[in-house]
Amino acid sequence: MNDAHPKDALLEVVQRGVESIDLGRQLRTGMPQSPNHPQFWHTLPRRHGDMVRADGSSAANDMITTGTHVGTHIDALAHVSFQGKMHGGVDAVAAGVGGKYEELGVHTIEPMVRRGVLLDVAGHLGVDCCEGGYEITVADLEATAERAGVTVGAGDVVLIRSGWGSRFAEGAPYVGGPSGVPGVGEAGATWLAERGVHAAGADTIAFERLAPGGGHALLPAHRVLLVEHGIYIVEALDLEGLAAAGWGEFTFVLVPLNIFGATGSPVRPLALRAAR
Structure with a gap:
């Protein structure tokens, strides 16, 4: 090894082997999502055989339309306001003039390579799944x-x-509706904020508790985290594999799409650790 150019410690770990668990949902047309956001749609405007080149080859291509808060996704700080203000006292109405949130849009979220912690509440409570509205x-x-x-x-x-x-x-039952959805409330969000977390995520459609029949009428945890403390929220995570593997802490990697001025982005987070 050339002492003038020592090998990067992270690269050494990667070359020895890294285990990974995919925490993102597969994007599919018709997947469950919040009724407040445009749906994901995928189609093939060109299929193999629609146009064949002189040498017999052909190509297919795709088109997608999607809201930024569908599937596994991250909420930028521009996503929520309270009493007309976003995080840091930014005027929510004025910030949206021009159709882009320049100050707090998803493009301002730096790629995350951080310590991740799994709190498997269902596992601790000894249930497969917390009840709706819990x-x-x-x-x-x-x-x-x-x-x-x-x-x-x-x-x-x-x-x-x-x-x-x-x-x-299951589709619609995941969204909650009459049953409600389990999650933290204002107190749980405050607990996370007091510990100075960078981001918080959950395996549910809106991160926080949704009351039975209440839908998205009140979202106090979003206010506490996004508006009051500048903490990002990741929703609709797939945490089943992580829980089954028993990983309590790990390296968490997430990179949002670099969409200028957007309020959120689909993501495909990973949990990583050195191979054992």
């Missing part, structure tokens, strides 16, 4: 962390498993 309490979060032997600290990305993600393939 509020994950501060006591639940603390007891889950203690049982897993992890602490939540500044700069972490905390992923909360309610088990509701196992219902994703």
Whole structure:
């Protein structure tokens, strides 16, 4: 090895082998999503055989249309305002003039390579899935962390498993509606903010608890995290594999699409650790 150019420590780990768990949902037309956002749509405007070149070859191509808050996605700080203000006191109406949020759009989110922590609340409670409308309490979060032997600290990305993600393939029941959806409330979001987390995510459609029959009428955790503390939210994660593997902490990697001025972006996060 040339001492003038020492080998990068991270590269050495990668070359020795890295285990990965995909935390993102596959994007499919018709997948469950919030009724507040445009749906994902994929089609093939050109298929093989539509145009054949002189040498007998052909090519296919795609077109997608999508909202930025469908599938597994991240909320930028521009996504939510409270009493006319976004994070940092930015005037929400004035910021949207021109159709782009220049100050707090998703393009301002730096790629994340951070310590990730899984809080498997459903596993701690001994259930496959928390009931619809169940509020994950501060006591639940603390007891889950203690049982897993992890602490939540500044700069972490905390992923909360309610088990509701196992219902994703069911479609409409995953969205909640009459049943509600489990998740943290205002108190749980405040607990996360007090620990200085960088981002928080969950296996549900809106991260936080949705009351039975209440839909998205009230979202206090979004206010606490996005508006008051500048903490990003990741929704509709697939946490089943991570929980089954028993990974309490790991390297979390997430890169949003670099869409200027957008309020969110589809993402495909990964949990990584050195091969054992």
